[in-house]
Amino acid sequence: MPDRVTDACEACYDAHTGDCSGFVKAVAATLDVTVEGNADQMVDILRSGEGGWTVVTGGPAAAAAAAAGKLVVGGLKGAEQTTPNPHGHVVVVVPGPLARNAYPTAWWGSLGGQPGKNQTINYAWVAGDRDRVSYAAHDIAV
Numbered sequence: 001m002p003d004r005v006t007d008a009c010e011a012c013y014d015a016h017t018g019d020c021s022g023f024v025k026a027v028a029a030t031l032d033v034t035v036e037g038n039a040d041q042m043v044d045i046l047r048s049g050e051g052g053w054t055v056v057t058g059g060p061a062a063a064a065a066a067a068a069g070k071l072v073v074g075g076l077k078g079a080e081q082t083t084p085n086p087h088g089h090v091v092v093v094v095p096g097p098l099a100r101n102a103y104p105t106a107w108w109g110s111l112g113g114q115p116g117k118n119q120t121i122n123y124a125w126v127a128g129d130r131d132r133v134s135y136a137a138h139d140i141a142v
Contacts, residue, residue, distance in 0.1 A: 003069075003094065003095055004031060004069070004140060005027070005031065005066065005069075005070075005071055005072075005092065005094050005095075005140070006094045006095065006107075006118075008026075008027045008030040008031055009027055009092055009094060009107040009117075009118075011030060012026035012027050012030060013107060013109075013115075013117060016109045017109050017110070017115040018109055018110070018111060018115070019109045019110075019111055020039055020089050020090050020091070020108050020109045020110055020111060021037070021038050021039045021042060021090055021109075022109060023092070023107070023108060023109035023115075024039075024042060024073055024090045024091075024092055027071070027092050027107075028071060028073075028138075031071055031140050031141075032140070032141055033052070033071055033138050033140065034051065035051075035073070038087070038088070039075055039077070039078070039087060039088030039089055039090045040077045040078055040079075040087070040088040042073065042075055042088075042090050043075040043076065043077045043088055043090065043134055044077075046073055046075060046134055046135070046136035047134050047136070049136070051138075052138050052139065053073075053136040053137070053138050054136060054137050054138070055134070055135070055136050056072065056135040056136055056137050057135070058102070058135070059098060059102045059103050059104045059121070059133075059135070060098060060101065060102065060104075061135070062074060062093045062104045062135035062137070063093065063095070063096070063098050063104035063105070065093075065135075065137040066093045066094050066095050066096075066104065066105075066137075067095045069140060070137040070138060070139060070140065071092070071137065071138045071139075071140055072092070072093035072094075072104075072135060072136070072137045072138075073090055073091065073092055073093070073135070073136060073138075074090065074091045074093055074104070074106065074121060074133045074134065074135045075088060075089060075090035075091070075133065075134055076088055076089055076125065076129055076132060076133050076134065080129075080132065081125075081126075081129050082126055082128035082129050083126075087111055089108070089110070089124065089125065090108070091106035091107065091108040091116070091121055091124050092106055092107050092108065093105065093106045093121075093135065094106060094107060094118065096118065096120075097120065098120070099120035099121075099122050100122070102131070103120040103121045103122040103130060104120065104121060105118060105119065105120050105121075106118075106119065106120070106121050106124060107119075108124050110124075121133065
């Protein structure tokens with residue numbers, strides 16, 4: 001069965017490998033979901049539950065929401081990272097395995113770092129950060 005979120009990630013990936021927030025916005029737009037701002041601003045929106053987002057606690061719950069067909073975004077603000085950065089980081093969670101029973105599969109672009117395609121998020125953040133990622137899910141219109 002095709003997965004609309006993974007298909008959107010595949011369609012948007014090449015054009016947005018150098019920009020995580022641009023990638024998330026492009027994937028969301030493909031699915032008729034509006035996401036605005038840079039990565040830090042997106043994390044604030046995800047955590048607030050505004051705009052149709054529902055907070056999801058932890059990687060396993062994020063993976064389950066993605067498997068249920070929701071658009072799931074994970075993120076961490078730049079100032080909250082082990083090595084503070086002026087830029088936060090966001091990823092799109094997709095159906096797939098959990099690394100170490102904790103880290104869901106995702107896609108992401110990266111400003112100055114390594115983009116990720118269908119990898120678990122333990123490759124998107126360093127060990128000190130990946131357990132502090134916030135997740136939220138958004139329904140996708142049929």
